[in-house]
Amino acid sequence: MLVHYKCPNCGADMKFDSASGHLACESCGHEEHIDTFDDVNITQSFEEDEAKEYHCENCGAVVLTDADTTATSCSFCGAGVVLADRLSGELAPAKVIPFTISKEEAMQAFKKWCKNGRLTPKGFMTADRVKNITGMYVPFWMYDLDNDVEVKATGTKVRTYRRGDYRYTETKYYRVRRDIDISYLKVPVDASEKMDDELMDKLEPYDYNKLEGFKTPYLAGYLAEKYNYTDDELFDRVKAKIRGFLDTYIGSTVRGYTSVNYEQKNIRTKKAKSYYVLLPVWMVYYDFDKQEHTFAMNGQSGKIVGKPPLSYSKAALWFSGIAGGSFVLFKTIAIMLGGDIL
Amino acid sequence: MRKYLITAIFLLFISLFIVPGVFAEKQYIYDDANIFTDNERTDLENRAAEYSEENEIDILILTKDESDGRDIEPYIEDFYDEQGPGYDGDHGDTVILGLDFSGGPGDRDLYVAGFYAGEKYVDNKRAAQIVDQLIPDLSVNDYYDASLLYFEKVDKYMGVSPIVNPDGFLLQTWFHLLVAVIIGAAIVGSMIFNMGGRVTTNASTYLDANNSRVKSKSDRYLRQTVTKTKIQKNTGGGRGGGGGGMTRGGHSHSGARGKF
Numbered sequence: 001m002l003v004h005y006k007c008p009n010c011g012a013d014m015k016f017d018s019a020s021g022h023l024a025c026e027s028c029g030h031e032e033h034i035d036t037f038d039d040v041n042i043t044q045s046f047e048e049d050e051a052k053e054y055h056c057e058n059c060g061a062v063v064l065t066d067a068d069t070t071a072t073s074c075s076f077c078g079a080g081v082v083l084a085d086r087l088s089g090e091l092a093p094a095k096v097i098p099f100t101i102s103k104e105e106a107m108q109a110f111k112k113w114c115k116n117g118r119l120t121p122k123g124f125m126t127a128d129r130v131k132n133i134t135g136m137y138v139p140f141w142m143y144d145l146d147n148d149v150e151v152k153a154t155g156t157k158v159r160t161y162r163r164g165d166y167r168y169t170e171t172k173y174y175r176v177r178r179d180i181d182i183s184y185l186k187v188p189v190d191a192s193e194k195m196d197d198e199l200m201d202k203l204e205p206y207d208y209n210k211l212e213g214f215k216t217p218y219l220a221g222y223l224a225e226k227y228n229y230t231d232d233e234l235f236d237r238v239k240a241k242i243r244g245f246l247d248t249y250i251g252s253t254v255r256g257y258t259s260v261n262y263e264q265k266n267i268r269t270k271k272a273k274s275y276y277v278l279l280p281v282w283m284v285y286y287d288f289d290k291q292e293h294t295f296a297m298n299g300q301s302g303k304i305v306g307k308p309p310l311s312y313s314k315a316a317l318w319f320s321g322i323a324g325g326s327f328v329l330f331k332t333i334a335i336m337l338g339g340d341i342l
Numbered sequence: 343m344r345k346y347l348i349t350a351i352f353l354l355f356i357s358l359f360i361v362p363g364v365f366a367e368k369q370y371i372y373d374d375a376n377i378f379t380d381n382e383r384t385d386l387e388n389r390a391a392e393y394s395e396e397n398e399i400d401i402l403i404l405t406k407d408e409s410d411g412r413d414i415e416p417y418i419e420d421f422y423d424e425q426g427p428g429y430d431g432d433h434g435d436t437v438i439l440g441l442d443f444s445g446g447p448g449d450r451d452l453y454v455a456g457f458y459a460g461e462k463y464v465d466n467k468r469a470a471q472i473v474d475q476l477i478p479d480l481s482v483n484d485y486y487d488a489s490l491l492y493f494e495k496v497d498k499y500m501g502v503s504p505i506v507n508p509d510g511f512l513l514q515t516w517f518h519l520l521v522a523v524i525i526g527a528a529i530v531g532s533m534i535f536n537m538g539g540r541v542t543t544n545a546s547t548y549l550d551a552n553n554s555r556v557k558s559k560s561d562r563y564l565r566q567t568v569t570k571t572k573i574q575k576n577t578g579g580g581r582g583g584g585g586g587g588m589t590r591g592g593h594s595h596s597g598a599r600g601k602f
Contacts (some may be wrong), residue, residue, distance in 0.1 A: 117537075118533065119530075119533055119534060119537060120537075144550075146553070154564075155561070162573065165572055165573050166570040166571065166572055166573065167570065167571050167572075167573050168568055168569070168570045169568065169569045169570070169571075170566060170567075170568045171566060171567045171568075171569075172563065172565075172566045173563075173564040173565050173566065173567075174561050174562060174563055174564060175560070175561070175562045175564050176560075176561055177558070177559065177560045177561075177562075178556060178558075178559050179556070179557040179558040179559070180554075180555070180556050180557060181553065181554055181555055181557055182549070182554045183549070183550035183553035183554050184548040184549060184550060185548055185549075185550045186548060187548045199538075201541065202538070202539045202540070202541055202542075203539075204541075204542070204543045204547070205542065205543050205547050242548070244545070245544075245545040245548070245549070248544075248545035249545060249549070249554070253556050253559070303539065303542070304539060305538055305539030306538055306539065307537060307538040308537055308538070310534060310537065315530055315533075315534065318526075318529075318530050318533065319526045319527065319530045320526070321526075322525060322526040322529050322530065323522045323523050323525065323526030323527075324522070324526075326521070326522040326525045326526065327518050327519060327522035330518040330521060330522060331515075331518055334512070334513045334518065336503075337502060337503040337505070337506050337513065338501040338502030338503050338506075338508065338513075339502065339506075339508075339513035340513070
């Protein structure tokens with residue numbers, strides 16, 4: 001099943017507009033609210049053999065997709081189409097954060113970011129070799145997690161004092177027990193096989209106030225994927241992700257000791273809820289020095305992540321500048337205090 | 343005639359400033375134990391005068407033998423009370439090295455004392471450092487070289503703010519280089535590390551504070567251990583020890599002593 005949005009005004013293709021949050025027609029400028037968009041303007045086609053081929057509702061050409069694609073553009077006429085059957089049933093996303101950064105804004109922001117690269121080669125900074133910039137809804141699982149934590153630890157309090165010619169060090173040992181409930185809401189984990197986990201983790205945080213109920217028109221004009229891993233399959237990953245948070249919370253409940261030695265941390269993590277959500281990411285593919293560099297931009301906040309190439313000469317310059325500057329500073333202070341010049 | 347009068351008055355006026363300096367020949371070396379040769383004594387006097395002028399503090403050396411029964415410290419204090427040395431006037435800024443030749447080798451006392459500015463710049467710790475550095479020369483009866491070293495050390499210490507140890511690593515070039523390299527490496531390293539974007543979530547980003555709480559806690563006292571260590575005296579470090587005091591005339595001073 002392929003979904004295509006037609007402008008009720010002029011009949012051209014409609015796309016999701018990140019500035020207004022509405023469906024917009026590129027030829028006549030007509031805007032439609034997503035919640036009230038009339039069904040008669042949504043053309044749906046049912047294919048006989050859906051697993052293999054989709055035909056564009058607009059021009060009739062074959063829409064080329066791979067197995068994970070849920071939204072794309074027709075490669076012939078450019079109309080944004082949504083593969084609705086891949087977004088229904090088990091695969092229906094619960095929520096979506098729509099794009100708030102347009103393609104032009106994303107490009108501008110990326111260029112600016114490249115220009116600010118203090119350690120990137122000069123040729124990279126001009127950002128004139130950007131091969132491709134793609135708006136993509138990346139599938140995530142969000143987990144509400146309840147943790148039941150039992151902590152057994154030994155704490156010490158150390159006091160030193162002086163009596164006569166002796167210095168006394170008094171160490172008091174305490175048995176520390178804690179029973180804690182720690183809950184986390186909507187911890188996101190990327191569920192796409194293609195996306196680099198580390199890159200996606202760095203894109204956080206997203207503003208959850210903009211989390212909307214899922215509707216297919218949000219995807220019009222963008223690429224979208226379906227999840228490759230179920231929420232149960234990614235449960236271990238989310239547990240690993242909150243482990244550091246848990247340790248910080250546990251540490252905050254054991255205060256006032258000189259040292260704490262944890263003998264046992266019994267953590268039982270329960271999944272209270274999981275949501276399948278689509279989060280907006282601008283993917284930027286950049287050819288530099290015969291290598292393709294991939295960057296990702298949070299489509300909501302504009303945060304950019306991805307390893308740019310490193311210019312060793314610039315790094316050396318920064319290093320010598322900082323080291324030389326601080327050496328001069330120390331030497332000046334030393335001379336002011338009465339030290340020798342060499 | 344009037345012109346000559348003005349010139350004469352002018353010269354007289356100038357001489358008021360110059361003359362005391364010319365006539366009041368200061369003595370810096372009081373060698374009662376007679377350990378220096380005449381040449382050495384003259385040379386040391388000249389050097390002492392130079393160093394004293396340069397650092398605006400009187401740098402003196404006293405020696406005594408067993409004919410005076412007093413300990414070296416009260417000996418220096420009484421000398422200060424009676425003679426009232428000082429670059430800036432009577433009982434002023436002074437550093438004194440006292441050598442007592444009463445005992446046999448290895449049992450002789452030396453004492454370095456600082457008065458006023460001397461007390462500030464040659465405090466107990468620095469006096470102890472000087473004492474420690476003089477002992478090797480003194481032990482081989484090389485009193486002249488020890489005296490030169492004493493002048494050099496006082497000259498150096500007078501120029502260094504009292505808040506830092508003049509012989510410590512804080513003023514050493516290798517230390518500055520080391521710290522500069524560490525800072526440069528740390529900053530550039532973190533720049534490289536953060537090139538790909540930083541993780542900006544923390545433990546409170548996803549925390550549901552309303553449903554997170556400590557259900558029960560207990561902190562039970564188990565036992566205690568006590569260890570004791572003897573506090574080392576001679577906090578000045580090395581052989582130089584002692585500390586300052588007060589003269590009978592009421593002048594406070596710093597100081598450290600040692601044996602050679």
